[in-house]
Amino acid sequence: xxxxxxxxxxxxxxxxxxxxxxxxxxxxxxxxxxxxxxxxxxxxxxxxxxxxxxxxxxxxxxxxxxxxxxxxxxxxxxxxxxxxxxxxxxxxxx
Numbered sequence: 001x002x003x004x005x006x007x008x009x010x011x012x013x014x015x016x017x018x019x020x021x022x023x024x025x026x027x028x029x030x031x032x033x034x035x036x037x038x039x040x041x042x043x044x045x046x047x048x049x050x051x052x053x054x055x056x057x058x059x060x061x062x063x064x065x066x067x068x069x070x071x072x073x074x075x076x077x078x079x080x081x082x083x084x085x086x087x088x089x090x091x092x093x094x
Contacts, residue, residue, distance in 0.1 A: 023067050030061035056081050 025031065037058045040051035048055065056078045062068045073082060 025062070025065075025067055029065045030058060030067065033058040033061045052078065053081060 025034070033054070037051060037054040040054045041048065044050040056073065056076075059068070059076060059078075060073070063070045073079065
């Protein structure tokens with residue numbers, strides 16, 4: 001008894017997600033930043049809100065080394081960690 005299941009000619013074409021998928025750091029170009037971030041997480045009992053500066057530095061390294069697409073840091077949620085003079089200038093505008 002032969003049971004051939006033919007579901008049509010539609011084929012599944014996988015595509016990567018828009019965000020959250022980026023090349024691995026095979027050459028360790030940002031390893032020091034990653035280790036610093038992971039150390040902070042361990043010391044702060046994995047409360048990532050207390051390690052935002054280290055996270056920002058790690059992502060900046062990844063963007064500089066083209067291991068992820070460049071994004072404005074404000075878009076990544078680090079607007080409050082930007083240089084203080086820039087923040088003061090934007091707050092002073094009406």
